[in-house]
Amino acid sequence: MLIQLPEERKNEIICLFKKRQPNASALWSYFNGTMAGKTYVDDLTAPTKAICQLDMSWTFISDDADFAWIEETLAEIIRITWIQVIWAPERRGQYPLPESGKVIPRNEYTERGPALAEPRDVEMAPFCKELLEKLPWADWHLSVYGTAEKFFEKTFGFYAVENGVPYSEAEATFIANGWCEIGIITVEAKRRMGYAFASCLRLLEEIENRGMKAIWACDKENAESDALAKKLGFINPVEYDFIYFPHQHD
Secondary structure, eight states: OOOOEOGGGGGGGGGGGSSSTTTTHHEEEEEEEEOOOOOOOOOOSSSOOOOEETTSEEEOOOOTOOOHHHHHHHHHHHTOEEEEEEOGGGGGTOOOSSSOOEEEEEEEOHHHHOOOOOOOOEEEOOOOOOHHOOOOOHHHHHHHHHHHHHHHOOOEEEEEEETEEEEEEEEEEEEEETTEEEEEOOOOTTTTTTTHHHHHHHHHHHHHHTTEEEEEEEEOOOOOHHHHOOOOOEOOOEEEEEEEEOOOOO
């Protein structure tokens, strides 16, 4: 049986997540209240294990949760919804509910040296409603954040623009505890032409100006994203996994 911790008590289980996990700024965004989610625990009176399921599907497991409890709790969660579990590096090699989940190897970059190239000469424009409305993926942002105002409240970034048309977007999201995660989208016809590199480089400059650190995470099979990270100067990736669990309908 799932035991859900009341949201007003979620600060009680922060101490169960002492180790930094991949995609950590998303978890911290949940704890600081800018990302919606819910927490399941082993004991309401004195929790010693916790699983935080963010509304956008990412799911984090506390440091000392044992494998049997993890499997039992995940089995209950996926009867309700689909999730993607962040499986920390130290847990790799043994996976819960193997008949239900798909393991997706990932790289996370947090260290960075100099960029390996000069950016394309293109106009860089900060996020604004006028350009957002011109994006082919604008509806996706609105489905995630609800409104343009909430999108701008919880993110910042830049568009690569030519003749008033945005071709690429670099976004800082999951902003928490001095960290943020980078997202990048480029118009398909303009890929591999330097727009993504230019917009990401400008965003990294802004992240540094704000005294923050950047996270770049991608699936290992996404060779294009991994190559862009390296071109931007990211080094020494940490290997970990996502485990994708579809909704298990009764």
